[in-house]
Amino acid sequence: MVELLNKDEKVFSLIITIMIYMSRDTIFVHSLKPDSLQLVAVLHRHGLRTPIQHYENDPYKDQEKYWPIGLGQLTNKGKKQLYNLGGQLRNKYKTFIPKYYANSVRVNSSDFDRTLMSVGALLAAMFPPIREQIWNFKLLWQPIPIYSVPATQDMVISPLAPCxxxxxxxxxxxxxxxxxxxxxxxxxxxxxxxxxxxxxxxxxxxxxxxxxxxxxxxxxxxxxxxxxxxxxxxxxxxxxxxxxxxxxxDILKRFYGGPMVKEISHQFKEKSEGHIKDKKLFLYSGHDLSIINVLRALDINDFIHPDFGASIIFELHQLQKKYYVKMLYSHSVEVEHYELDIPKCAIPCPLDELLSITEYVRSVDWSTQCFE
Structure with a gap:
């Protein structure tokens, strides 16, 4: 009886050892920590704006009286919303990105006043000048470059290029x-x-x-x-x-969501291969559709419609020699970011799996397929 129990115990011990070995990576990667973070990509919607257009019987269509800043323009509340978002991002990543460096941050925006101004407000809160960056002690702000292409050439953030x-x-x-x-x-x-x-x-x-x-x-x-x-x-x-x-x-997802997914996936792949060692943050300032298109391209259909100041965060983590992608979403500046699972991918999602499951939507060739 004692001998039998010893054998059983040995078998049981062996099974446990195998299970631990097989699940070691799974247990490990479920605890993604700040020190494993390698790169961050943020896509956000602009802040509250004025109406883009009026209807015929609109009692508030007198622009000079009601909308002196113009149609489709960022309001003061909208500026505060994005400034607050910038503060949230600063608090979240203050150790990872303690201050602005030209080589570590890239900012892109769609070609609209409200998106350019929104990300400007965000940057003011996220990267106030410190030490040698202070150039005016009465204004703790520093200019940070924001890149954009004409709206009629945009195929990524707000795809309005002819198609x-x-x-x-x-x-x-x-x-x-x-x-x-x-x-x-x-x-x-x-x-x-x-x-x-x-x-x-x-x-x-x-x-x-x-x-x-x-x-x-x-x-x-x-x-x-x-x-x-x-x-x-x-x-x-x-x-x-x-x-x-x-x-x-799927056809529409490729055109409207594919390019942005392709953009972020490319940056993560470049980082994992050591081609952009200095880069830590990519910022994209866009619209509600910019966010919806990405979520849908990833087959995420159960989400709250993005309000003004909504944002998606993609994080690239490295554990040992493998890379993983973590995705967070906030449908409103007033709501804390919460994690989203990427369908058809493990949790967290290995980068190579993400590249595999998004291969179709990323394969769009705008310059040829738009005119077929």
Whole structure:
């Protein structure tokens, strides 16, 4: 009996040893710590802005009276939102990136006043000058370069470069959505057409109206009484559906989400191969669609729509000789970043697995496939 127990104990001990050996990496990588961090990429939405456009019957369309800073411009509240985001990032990465160095930080923005100004406000909080960087003791701020390309050439952050293939496919998607709408949907469009003075026939027609109403309300204006039965509840889901329609299938995901996923994946691969040793941070200033497109390209569909100042953080970690990607999301400046799992990938996601599962969306060749 004693001999049998000893044998059983030996077998049990061997099984435990094998299990520990097999799961050693898994146990280890689940504890990603700051000292394993190698590179950070942040994609954020701009702060609160003024409306981009007005509808025909808009009581607040007198720009000189109500919107003296112009349409689509960053408001003071929006500046504060992004300044706060910069403070959050500074606190989160103050050990990893203690101060601004030209070789360690790269900042890119879409070609819009509100995104350029937003990331400027973020940088002011994230990288205040210290010691030798202080050039004006009355102004603890330092200029940091922000790179951008003309909107009509942007294929990454806010893909507005010409792409007939994308728009042909999107038109099909929109047509299919419209053909499946209910009588209640049609009644909503009819109601909005009557009170806005605009022709509302699709979810994206509705989205423009919703966006205007939302930004007017956020800026402290009282909305017309006709909005009470429909805003925000009956309009919000339809508006969000329009935003999702741009990545409704794999073809659209490649064009609208693929380039940004490709950009970040490329930077992480370059870092893992030792080609950009000094780089620690890539910042991308964009829009709500910029964030939605990336989430959808990664097959993340269950998320809260990005509010003003929302952000995604990608972290590259090294454990022993292997690299892992951690992803965090905050749908609002007021909400702390929380971790998101990348579908079809282990937790945390090995870089080589991420490159494998995103190969299709990253394979888009804008210059040729957009004109096929």
């Amino acid at each position: 007939p293939s994308f728009w042909t496919e999107h038109k099909k998607v929109l047509s299919e959505i419209t053909s499946n709408e209910t009588p209640e949907d049609k009644e909503l469009y009819k109601y909005l057409t009557k009170y806005t003075g605009e022709s509302i026939n699709t979810i994206c027609d509705l989205q423009y109206i919703y966006d205007t109403l939302l930004t007017e309300e956020r800026n402290g204006f009282i909305l017309p009484k006709w909005t009470i039965p429909v805003f925000p509840d009956r309009m919000k889901d339809k508006s969000n559906l329009c935003a999702l329609s741009y990545t409704a299938n």
